[in-house]
Amino acid sequence: MIRRTVITALFCTLIAAASGPPSQAAPRGADGKLEIEVVDSETGQPIAARMHLKNSRGRPVKLNLPNAAEFGGHFYIDGRITLPLRRGQYTFDLDAGPEYRPQTGHFEIERHADDTKRIEMKRFANLAEEGWWAGDLDVRRPPRDMPLIVRAEGLQDIRISDFGLRIADSGDQSAIRSSTELAEGNPQSEIKIARVPYAWDLPVWLARDQLAAIQLIHHHALRDGVVDNEDDGRPRDLSLFPGRSGNARWSETVYYHVLNCGLRIPPAAGSGSGDNENPVGTNRVYVFCGDKFSADEWWEGLQAGQIFVTNGPLLRPLVEGHPPGYVFHLEPNGSLTLEIGLDLATRVPIEYLQIIKNGSVEADVRLADWANRKGRLPPLIFDDSGWFLVRAVTNNQHTYQFASSGPYYVEESGRPRISRRSVQFFLDWIDAAKQRLAEMPALDQAARQSLLAQQDTAEEFFTALLTKANAD
DSSP: OOOOOOOOOBTTBOOOOOOOSOOOOOOSSOSEEEEEEEEETTTOOBOEEEEEEEOTTSOBOOOOOTTSOOBTTBEEEESEEEEEEOSEEEEEEEEOOTTBOOEEEEEEEOTTOEEEEEEEEOBOOOGGGGTEEEEOSOBOSOGGGHHHHHHHHTOOOOOOTTOOEEEEOOOTTTHHHHHHHHHSSOTTSSEEEESSTTOTTHHHHHHTTOOSEEEEEOTTBOSSOBOOOOTTSOOOOTTTSOSTTHHHHHHHHHHHHHHHTTOOOOEEEOOOBTTBSOOTTSSEEEEEOOSSOOHHHHHHHHHTTOEEEESSOEEEEEETTBOTTOEEEEOTTOOEEEOEEEEEEOSSOEEEEEEEETTEEEEEEOHHHHHHTTSBOOOEEESSSEEEEEEEEEOOSSSOOEEEEOOEEEEETTBOOOBHHHHHHHHHHHHHHHHHHHTOTTOOHHHHHHHHHHHHHHHHHHHHHHHTOOBO
16 A cells, blocks of 8 residues: 655655756857757657767767756757767767667767768667556656656656655765654655665664665666765675675675565665766666556555566566565465566676575576576475565676566465574664764764664564574
């Protein structure tokens, strides 16, 4: 059931004012112009698209064009656009969302040039026809730009007039106030989504049962790189999570511990566009709504876990005809064998495909084997309660690019799987959070005691959960 309140939310976004990073200055005068028309290769109809345009020195070109939603080295074309440009060589990348193949190219502008270029974009997947609809849950862009952006990126307008969305963020700047803010009002009155899995206040939010979703792919995952730190939460152990993929691996690990505590919270995704230079939709969540989309059904599907998250591959599993979020029931002392049917499309080669069971890799699947099995993965056997999901990781060398389904659950005798190790993981987290609060010099005594009391409440919750643990 949808949780409702009235807080301003636009499309799939939480809107905040953001000027963004500075861009290159616009050309002082145009020597020529190029008209670009973007069409769907099959229908020949104009479509909206995003262009990244660079000059001969490899620098983004800023044009200051009206109604182009220009930001962070890219702008949007609503079917057709005229570019006033100075003489020189230019390169471009053109993108119409992950369901179209991107186009790259180059051209030269000479003095008094007046030319037209038609670019055909080839669609290789149409997830809406399969019942999957995409949103980006962390966008800080001007509302006036959003209608063009969502069309160009293949996203959906999911506004609901009486619906509330709050992104829960507990970075260093907001750690003192975030837990209190999240507790304001009726706990059932709004959708609350953790911006990163490793937010310092995560155990508090979990103990209060306040989160509708946790962003598994978030604003640290960039289009061409990664924000390689945890300044907005609990830092990772670099010896366990090294390198550019460390932040993403730490995010996955924390999320899997949540699931191993028996807490059925779906993953989500957001790009942070506006806070960073990501285009909207770089990180996105697809929700299964069936043949007919509506904003209400999208939000209900999100909270039901009927989703996959991605910053690259398009991964759509069905198990016994069910999308992610489904609960399979296991007879006492029985066994359950499940086969996972998987549709997969990608613009970047897949490095590996995996089944994750109870937080560990259950199977590595070669794409050739998946294809030979006609889109089915190896059988998965359960003889006790647990959960599983599917993920695909690409060979992108610039960022950790992957897709993950939401979890499926297996339940025996009405009891979820609760891991002692995962519950202890959060009890240790709470100890670290208390130590951090004790060492914050800016906190006055009253504020410190209030925040420590919240941690005490979370500790009570996880201590009680530990007594219910039924797995290592």
